[in-house]
Amino acid sequence: MPHGTLEVLLVGAKGLENTDLLCNMDPYVILTCRTQEQKSSVASGQGSEPEWNESFIFTVSDGVSEFTIKIMDSDGPTKDDFVGEATIPLEPLFMEGSLPPTSYNVVKDQEYCGEIRLGLTFTPQDKLENVTKKKAAGRDTVEKKKAMEDGKNLRKS
Numbered sequence: 001m002p003h004g005t006l007e008v009l010l011v012g013a014k015g016l017e018n019t020d021l022l023c024n025m026d027p028y029v030i031l032t033c034r035t036q037e038q039k040s041s042v043a044s045g046q047g048s049e050p051e052w053n054e055s056f057i058f059t060v061s062d063g064v065s066e067f068t069i070k071i072m073d074s075d076g077p078t079k080d081d082f083v084g085e086a087t088i089p090l091e092p093l094f095m096e097g098s099l100p101p102t103s104y105n106v107v108k109d110q111e112y113c114g115e116i117r118l119g120l121t122f123t124p125q126d127k128l129e130n131v132t133k134k135k136a137a138g139r140d141t142v143e144k145k146k147a148m149e150d151g152k153n154l155r156k157s
Helices: 091-096 125-156
Strands: 004-014 027-033 036-039 051-060 066-073 081-089 098-108 111-124
Touching (some): 004 027, 004 066, 027 051, 036 051, 066 098, 081 111, 091 111
Antiparallel strands (some): 004 111, 027 066, 066 081, 081 098, 098 111
16 A cells, blocks of 8 residues: 555545434534544534534555545534444545545445545555655755855945
8 A cells, every 4th residue: 555645635525414402503524544544523403404614634654545424413422422433445546546425325323325526536656756866955045155145245345
């Protein structure tokens, strides 16, 4: 499996089952990539059609072939309700490099209960290293150019 960085754009969800009887639910998402876990903001009062438009970064290493999304309903002082989950295979992403926002089925007890929309980008470790080297080389060139200009300015004085 490739090493690198996975960027997840959490766009939104639709058709979720409302777990609150008297009002709109307050959904949030827990994103898990192996042992790394991140949590979205709570989409307060957005019910079964929440929008987040938030980005998350994960480090990908050996053995990572999927990541999971768990949708929860924030219930304040009481225990949050489980809305559903989706498992996203990463193999197509590793081959393509990026996938535009796509809808994935959300399931609960093996039953369809809505969709979640995500955009995915994978940057391999070797590309990250090249970008870092280019940035460092660019800074070095800028510093050398500035030093030469400073030297010319000193001679003029």
